[in-house]
Every structure is written in C-alpha cells, then in structure tokens.
Amino acid sequence: MKRKRSYSRVTRHALSILGKLIRIGRTERGMTAQELADRAGISRTTLYNIEKGAPGPEIGSVFEVAALVGVHLFEPDSRLLSMHDARLKEKLALIPQSVRPAKRKIDDDF
Amino acid sequence: MKRKRSYSRVTRHALSILGKLIRIGRTERGMTAQELADRAGISRTTLYNIEKGAPGPEIGSVFEVAALVGVHLFEPDSRLLSMHDARLKEKLALIPQSVRPAKRKIDDDF
DNA sequence: AATGAATGTCCATTAAAGTGGACATTAGAT
C-alpha cells in the first residue's frame, strides 16, 4: 500500500519555490488559473495544489505547467541543461550498470 | 474523471534528463536502487519509473530522491535558487492577485 | 565460467491523486 510520506526541508523548499515561480509566470502572462489548467490538461484544483507547492501532483503535470508559463528548469544557463540527453546517455554508458554492495558511507548532505 | 494526459516535448525531455541525473548520482554514490528507494521512502518500482523519466510519479518523491543523490534543482548557480522563497513572496505581493480576462494572445513557446 | 546480487519488468491490490461541482471570499474594472 501507499504510505504517508515525509519530505525533507530542501524538497519542501524546492516545491514551494517552483510553485511560486509558476504562479508568478502565470499572472505575468495574464492567464487565469482555469486557462492554464485547461492548456495543461489538468483541473484547476490540481493547478491550485501545484502553485501551492504540494508534493502530491504528478511531476509530468507540474513540468508541463511550468513550461507553459515559461519556467524552464533546464535552461541554457542552468547547469542542468548544460548536459543534454545525449551527453548524459554517454556518461551513463561509462558508469557501472549495476551497483555493488556499497559498503562505503553515504552522506545525506541536508 | 481523470484523463489520459499528453506531455510536450520539453516536458518529456526535462523528465528524461532529471531521471538520468538521478541515475548517475545514485551510481556515483554507490547506492543500489533498493537503498535509495528505502531512504526516499518509496518502492524500488517507483524509483525505477523516476529514473526512467516517467511523468506519473509524485513530484515530491522525485525531488526527494534527487536531493538524496545530490541533484539540486535550485543550486546557487541556478537562476532558480537565486530567488529564494522570501523574495518570491515579495514579488508575489506586488503582482495582481487575480487575473482579469486576459484578451491578449499567449505564446506557447515550445 | 560460475554465481549471487542488482536491475528490468509485469501484475493484482490498495491507497491516494485528480476531477467537477459547489460555494464563500476577494479583488479588479466600471
């Protein structure tokens, strides 16, 4: 069964920021919540939750909405886009496909 | 009722990249899929879908996993983090709370 | 080459997200 999950501070923070960016982007473009929801193919209620920074919505819907209002997480100036799919695929090919025991410590740096 | 959604190319692309970054981050840290899933409080199956770039998973889970393997979407060097919550809140306060008719055209730039 | 663990993938069950209404509240245009 699905369980009640908990989210770290960074996660909640990131969600909050993304939601605000979307809200700002939407109003800047003069779109109503209903319009944006329709364009994204989701309900106004869900968009509301997204702008609120709720952790539940599907990531696909959130990204779709973000793109529609001009919030691109993988912009050229972002370190993320700097690696496009193809390059990442190469990198993945170089890395071991399967991880062994991993006795070494792991640091949750947050 | 919920409908079968469709996702734009940019969205699918972003999801694909994020999934790969997570996969890379995980292997670089020597974590097995099961370990990471446990830490994130999700099932291995869901983590699998996340790494695959599926649009369905909850954004909260994806962000949580990303943070755990060191993929921070809101880094200092990213234009996104440069605006922290507080500043965004200010900006939101300056913007109209409610959007009027919006007869002007909107460009879906992708 | 053998082998044990990690990963890819499918499936039925279950819990949660998504939805459309409905209604109160609020803010913008007149």
Added chain:
DNA sequence: ATCTAATGTCCACTTTAATGGACATTCATT
C-alpha cells in the same frame, strides 16, 4: 460602491499511481 469574475477551499466519486511480490536478465566479482 457595485458587480462580476477569479481565486480559495471542501467533498464524494473516479481513475491512477504506489506497492510488494515474483521472475528473468544482466552485471560484477571471484
């Protein structure tokens, strides 16, 4: 100050994601 549409929020119903198990396959180590 009014009026009207946009937003905030709740809810019951529906659809879908999350899960744990199971099993085949693929690596990494020996």
